[in-house]
Amino acid sequence: MQKIKQQVFEANMDLPRYGLVTFTWGNVSAIDRERGLVVIKPGGVAYETMKVNDMVVVDLQGNVVEGRYRPSSDTATHLALYRRYPSLGGVVHTHSTHATAWAQAGLAIPALGTTHADYFFGDIPCTRALSPREVEEAYELNTGLVIIETLGEIDPLLTPGIVVYQHGPFTWGKDAHDAVHNAVVMEEVARMAWIARGINPLLKPIDSWLMDKHFMRKHGPDAYYGQNVEPCS
Numbered sequence: 001m002q003k004i005k006q007q008v009f010e011a012n013m014d015l016p017r018y019g020l021v022t023f024t025w026g027n028v029s030a031i032d033r034e035r036g037l038v039v040i041k042p043g044g045v046a047y048e049t050m051k052v053n054d055m056v057v058v059d060l061q062g063n064v065v066e067g068r069y070r071p072s073s074d075t076a077t078h079l080a081l082y083r084r085y086p087s088l089g090g091v092v093h094t095h096s097t098h099a100t101a102w103a104q105a106g107l108a109i110p111a112l113g114t115t116h117a118d119y120f121f122g123d124i125p126c127t128r129a130l131s132p133r134e135v136e137e138a139y140e141l142n143t144g145l146v147i148i149e150t151l152g153e154i155d156p157l158l159t160p161g162i163v164v165y166q167h168g169p170f171t172w173g174k175d176a177h178d179a180v181h182n183a184v185v186m187e188e189v190a191r192m193a194w195i196a197r198g199i200n201p202l203l204k205p206i207d208s209w210l211m212d213k214h215f216m217r218k219h220g221p222d223a224y225y226g227q228n229v230e231p232c233s
Contacts, residue, residue: 001032001035001037001039001057001066002052004030004032004039005039005052005053005055005057006052007030007039007175007176007177008028008029008030008039008040008041008055008176009050009051009052009054009055010176010177011028011030011090011092011176011177011179011180012026012027012028012041012047012050012055013047013050014028014177014180015028015047015092015094015180015183016047018180018183018184018187019096020094020096020183020184020187021047021094021095021096022095023046024043024044024045024046024047025094025095026041026092026093026094026095027040027041027043027072027074027078027092027093028040028041028090028091028092028176028179028180029041029072029075029078029090029091029092029176030089030090030091030175030176030179031082031088031089031090033086033089036059036060037057037058037059037060037065038057038058038059038060038075038078038079038082039055039056039057040055040056040058040071040072040075040078041055041056041071041072042054042055042056042067042069042070042071042072043069043070043071043072043073045069054067054068054069055067056069056070056071056072058071058075058079060079060082060083061079062075062076062079073140074093074140074143075140076138076140076141076143076144077091077093077140077141077143077144077147077170078091078093078144079144080141080143080144080145080147080148081144081147081148081156081170081172084144084148085156085172087155087156087157087174088156088157088172088173088174089173089174089175089176089178089179090172090173090174090175090176090177090178090179090180091170091171091172091179092170092171092172092176092179092180092182092183093168093169093170094168094169094183094187095168095169096168096169096183096186096187096190097187097191098187098190098191098194099163099168099169099186099187099190100163100167100168100169101190101194102124102126102163102190102193102194103126103163103164103165103166103167103168103169104166106126106129106165106166107126108123108124108125108126108163109123109124109126109163109186109189109190109193110123110193110197110205111123111124111205111206111211112192112193112196112197112203112205112206113192113196113206114206114210114214115185115188115189115192116189116192116193116206117206117210117211117213117214117215118185118214118215118218118225119160119182119185119186119189119218120159120160120161120185120186120189120215121158121159121211121215121219122159122211123205124159124161124162124163124186124189124190125150125151125159125162125163126150126162126163126164126165127146127147127149127150127162127163127164127165128146128149128150128165129165129166130142130143130146130165134146143164143167146164147162147164147170150162156172157172157173157174157219158215158219160172160173160179160182161182161183161186169183169186169187169190171183171186
């Protein structure tokens with residue numbers, strides 16, 4: 001598990017590097033599908049003092065397998081997503097300013113331009129509010145379940161993130177680093193949308209044909225964005 005612990009440690013350290021967290025307000029995890037084990041940041045440990053071996057290993061039921069600290073308090077949310085979506089390899093939760101502002105406003109982050117369309121197919125959804133009972137009985141688990149409920153039958157990798165109402169953003173990807181990349185993009189497009197709507201409150205969503213083009217050229221079956229072929233000699 002040392003390789004995946006190193007990956008999760010590095011991904012967690014990327015959160016303050018990209019300005020996505022204040023104090024200890026964030027966590028990254030990754031899963032070893034073969035072993036059915038998840039590595040996640042320990043709860044409440046400062047990034048300045050955190051080490052690779054501080055990462056906590058849990059099984060898919062949340063039992064600690066390895067580690068001297070308690071895992072993140074958001075662990076049950078991460079595990080719910082891993083159990084539901086076999087395609088996920090990494091999950092990130094932050095309280096980055098602009099994405100969290102949309103969550104607190106109870107609004108989806110609107111798809112307004114091609115930067116958004118390069119990563120997220122359509123608006124980034126906002127969940128419904130959790131009920132008092134859902135918060136009281138199994139808050140973190142129910143946070144995961146409301147994410148799953150909101151996504152419905154959508155392929156999670158088509159829209160690799162969500163904002164949880166009155167809480168904040170969660171993103172995911174094929175591994176921990178990919179999930180962090182999507183968290184960075186979500187924060188940027190959340191900020192762009194806020195600025196754009198301030199400039200033009202009547203702004204309409206991105207044209208559907210432009211959305212389709214930008215997303216599919218990067219993620220579709222005939223994608224051609226970037227260098228995904230062997231270079232010529």
